[in-house]
Structures are given as structure tokens and as C-alpha cells.
Amino acid sequence: MATNNHAPFSKESYATIPLPVNVLVALFPLYVFSVVFFGTRPLILLCASVLTAMACEGISNWLMLRKNRFQDGTAIVTGALIASVMSPLTPIFVPILASAFAILVVKMPFGGTGRNLFNPAASGIALTTVCFPNLMFMYPDNEIRVSITAFTFDATQAPSPASELFTHAKSSYLWYDLLLGDVPGAIGTTAILILFACAVFLFARRSLSPALTLSFLVTCAVFSLLFPRTDEGRLQSILLELCSGYLFFGSIFFLNDPTTSPSHTLARIVYGVMTGLLVMLLRHFGQFEEGMCFAVMLCNVLASPLDRVCWKLLHHRHKRKEAAA
């Protein structure tokens, strides 16, 4: 324990609950939804992913001779986020591989929590997306309600809204199905209304930056308004683009990783706009139906420089104002 010998002496009134706890609380209703909706398989994927992430973190900290092996809940969050964007039909080795890659290659070699350059969860997803695109994007048909357990290998598959957009097929999903999550999709990413509630909760807890999430979503909406990929009208295009894939999920959980996103408000807005543009470009011209993880990783590199540039801009303005006053 550190001795309390200089100001501020008592800190207990501000930011008491750590960020990983808030994120895990926000993820909980998503998992309840997916267990009700899909079956027990999501929980198995979650356990596999989280346990792998924690084991990898423990081993790396042991190798790095650190006393505190599971420093905070960040490894749990990484594992849970990776499991959330898996399809319920994904074999169990895929989230394990993604978590191990995220922790062992992306996070720990840079020094662990708070020092990583790329978002670990997004990079884990990126690896498995590149290696096993078929396994990542095969979603169970929501019309045939079968409970997916650990031993389900041959469920009927259906194209998700994202893949329909990708192949320019006619969309077969209605707006309320999209909002309620009654569409084929990954574990934690389909229920848009629950995700919206999570976002409000995290905004209130100050774990989430409204500037980042909102600028990202607005950019995506404007882009899909201008360049629709569907013939059913521009408003339908906005709804489909925002509710398909894990764009909404990523805008809350991937984009807002404090370590890899900028801290300055203006920088956050710029960062959100850039990521939004990249996601939409990857969706239009990319190889996969969803490019969120690649866009996040590409923009991670720019987080720190953006911070510095934007701060300088605003600080000079502030100084001029002060000098004038």
C-alpha cells in the first residue's frame, strides 16, 4: 500500500469502479440474450476464450517475473470480447487461438496492460478472420430454433444481413428483427437494443467516450446514406449497415479501448470519423463481409499522434484566447 502523505488525500469519491468491471457488467445481458436465443454453446465459447486469455496473461507475467500475475480484469475483457464476435457454430479452437494470439503476441510483448499498441481483441479477431473466414462467418438459421450445444456440428446455416449486403442480395430481414436481434449473427452482436442500453450504461459510468462512439456511428450512417449497397432505399441502407455485422458492438467495445484510442476529445472525434470511413471502405471493397477489426487496428497506430496534433491545435487556440483576455 502506498502511504497517504500528499494531496489529494482522500480520493474515494471519483471513478471508484474500474473500467473492466463496467465492461463485464455491460456484456452480461448480451450473454443472457445469446444463451436464450442460441443455446449453451456461447457460454462454452466464452469460458474457453476467457480461460485461455487469463492463462496466457498469467504465464507471460510469470515469464516477465512480475509478482502480480493477473494485474486487473483486462484479460477477462479481452477474452469475453473475442467470444462475443464468434458465431455460435464456431469450433472451440477458434476463440482459443484468437485469445492466445491477442495476449501472447499483441498485448504482452509490448509490456502488457496500458502499453499495447494494437487492440488485443480486435487483432485476435483479425487473425481468425484471415485464417478461417468460413468458420467465422457461418451463422445458424434463426428461423429453425434449435438449441446449439457443445456437440452441435451441422446446424442449418443462413446468410446474415452483412453477407446479404456484401453479395448485394435482396435483404430478407425487417427493421424490427434487426433491432431485436432476430437475425443470424454472432453471439453478442445482434441485439442492437441491448447494445444501445449497454452504451447508455457505459456513458453514464464514464467508461465510454460519447465523442468517439457517436462520431464513428454518424460517419458510418452518412457513408451508407451516400453510397447504399442495397436497392431498398437509403434509410433502409443506414439501418442495415449499422445493424449488420459487429459494427455497433465494435463501436462500443473495440473502439473505446482506452489504451489504444486517443484521449483528447477532438482527437477522439477525428479518430471516430477515420475508423468509420475505413470500416465502410473495407465493407465496400474488402475481401470479407465485415472489416471492423482491421479498421480498428489500422487506426490504433494513429491514436497517439492524433492526440498530440489535436492537443497542440486546441492548446494554441486556448493560449491565444488567454492572452487576448
Next chain:
Amino acid sequence: MAKRFSQRGLRLYSKKEPAASLDIIRPTNIRQVSIPIKTETGLNCELVVDFDTVVKPGQKLAAPLDGEGLCVYSSVAGVVTKTYESTHPVLGAVTYVIVECSTMDIPETIAPQEISLLTPEEICQLAESHSIIDELDGTPLYKKLRNMMEAHPSVVFADAIEDEAYQSSAWGTIYEDFFQVITGLRLIAQCAGTERYQIASAMPRHYWRHTKEHVDSKYLYLARPNFYPHDDLQHMEKEECRVGVQACRALFRAAAYDEPQIECLLTINGDAVSLPANVRVPVGTSLRLALEIVGGDPEALLVLGDNMKGVEISSVDVPIVPSMTCILCLKEKTLPNPTVCQYCGLCARVCHRHLMPFEIARRYENKQYSFLPALHPGDCDGCNACSFACPAHREVAEAVAGAKEESSINQIMWEVTPNGD
């Protein structure tokens, strides 16, 4: 309204209750007081009374050696016994004179004299001869008044914005003696040559209905409550027009009762105090006695000043002087261990000087001193809001202070040996 949203700082939870609404406590069992007569900053007096002399409250004890400066007055009725030297957390190395109290009578309430029309110079002399000290920064009031006479500020404020969480001594003064404060402030405004004078306070509006005397709202400047640090303070500093509330009250009492500043009001608050309260004590009372009155634990962590900017004091046997307005008594002697910075940006969001404390701290801790000047750590005014807001419990403000020092050294070196790039 727009300013209120763009203001940067912390929203604090007020801990002024119950001290702010309780009546001021006046101790009656004081045995002795130690009054400073010679300090490192300011006072330089010699005793003018002999030992074993019986003195009354307000009687002159010591006068300045070279004839300039403040005199020292006895704050209690008693016998002068001896002098001794010691150190004080506010004043540095001090020589005290001890007055053993004989009786502690509650002073009778006398009707104030009619304050005659005073010229600015007379008001200055009043403040000087009654040795009034501004409790905001511990400077003598007459020096501030002289500065004001030259600067001619457009408006004079009595600063009762206690933007930190615990302190409520200025509010307590206003709560009991609003008339005295506002009349003293009127004298100060008269001295500064302005018609406009206001009491600036961040107490919520409903508090003002319960003051002992009726308050006219034209005298009030209501600031945003529970907000730290208050940006209006800086505006006031620029105009050199801030005076303490207790100094205003003391100036009134000097004019009306011909009484020097012999009392001071301080808040004793914190979780190790059983009855947090404002206490009015004679100058020189031991802090131990003040703690006894409110049931404070002398073994707990003692802080001079408030939570955000205070300093730890090691001993309780410290005589109370007018510039001490708040004492915290906290149970917690340890803090949770700091963890790694996650760059959440909360410190940058609360910094009212528009700095990036996390970036400054990172560069400083990595010893990349050449990056520091571009980040302007010199702008930091040490409000400690970044340390308070940090969810990882890091001492960000300390690192920024180190960076400030380091970058100033760097600047000096650059000035001596400038090179091309």
C-alpha cells in the same frame, strides 16, 4: 450556460455538512496560548511588556523592531510567562510568546460604534494598526489595500468560494456575521475607490435563506457549487481584488470596536472527527485543544488545508494562526497501490489549464525530457485534480510538478547554450 458546460474540472461531492449548518463553537477551557512574534515571513517584533505582566485581550504584546510592520496583540486575558522558539507548518521558524489564561469570560456584546467616514489612507492605517491578516494567503491586509489603491479594480470580491470538499469556514463567518463582513467589505471597496463589492460564494442558493441576518442578493456573486477548481478565482487574481471573508470581518471590528484581529475561525472536518464543526479560537490556541473540542483523533492523519491542496502536519501541538482555515482529520493513512496508466484521458478531461497530464507524466517517467517543453508543464498550477480523477490511483500531479521543474531547468540551459535546431 455555455461556459458552464465547457468549464473543465471535477464535480466534487460536498462534505461541508454538518459543519456548514451548525453554529460556530467557541472553546472556554483554554489554558494557554502561544502567539507568534517573530517569523521567517513578515513579523519581526520585540516584546513591549515584561514577563509576569497581566494582559487583557487586545493589549499590545510586541511591536516591530524597525517601526514598520504589524504589532502583536494578546488574544486572551492572562499572564505573559515566557518566549520560546519552534517551527510552524505555515510560518516556518517562529518565536512564540506564551500567555497563561486567567479567565475565559464570554465577551459581552457591545453596540458597535458608528463608523465615521474614513479616507482610503485611514482604512489602510486601520488595517495596519490592528494587524489584520488576510487568511487567503497570509499576507497583511494593509499591503493588499495599498496595492488596490494603486490598481483601482472595478470590483472587489470577498472570496468565500470554498471550492474544495470539506472547508466551510468562510461560509461560517458569513452565516453568523453577514453584516460585519459586508460592512468590512464596503470599507475595502471604499479604499480601492470602487462602488461595486460582492461576496463570491459557491454555496447552493438554499443556504442563503438560513443565514442569521437577512442577505440582500445584490451583494452576492453565486458561483457553481461543488465544482473544483473554480475558474472565476483566476479572473479575480488578475484584478488583484480578492480579500478573505475573515479579514473583512476583522476590518469591521477594528473600525467599530477598535479590536485587533485576535480570533480566527477554522473548519475541523474529516472522517476521524466525531462532530465536524467550525471553531472560533483565539490566535495561538493549540491545535490539540481545538481537536479535543470537536472530538478529533489526534493520532489520525492530520492535514493542514483541504483535501486537494493541503499538506500533512506531523504534530498536533501547533498554535493556530489566522491563515489556517481548515484542518482535516482523516482515518485513512494508506492509499491503494497505483496501477499502470491506461490512457483513459480522465486527467486531460478535468485539467482546467488544458494540458495533457498523462502525456507529461509518461514523458517524465521515461526520462524523455526533451519532449517536455512542447507539452507546457509550466502552465500547471498544482490543483491536483488529475491525481484525484485518476482511476488507476496514480500521482499524476506529482509527475507533472517534477516535469515542470525539469523543463524549467532545461529552459535555463537552452538560454545559456542555444543551438541551431
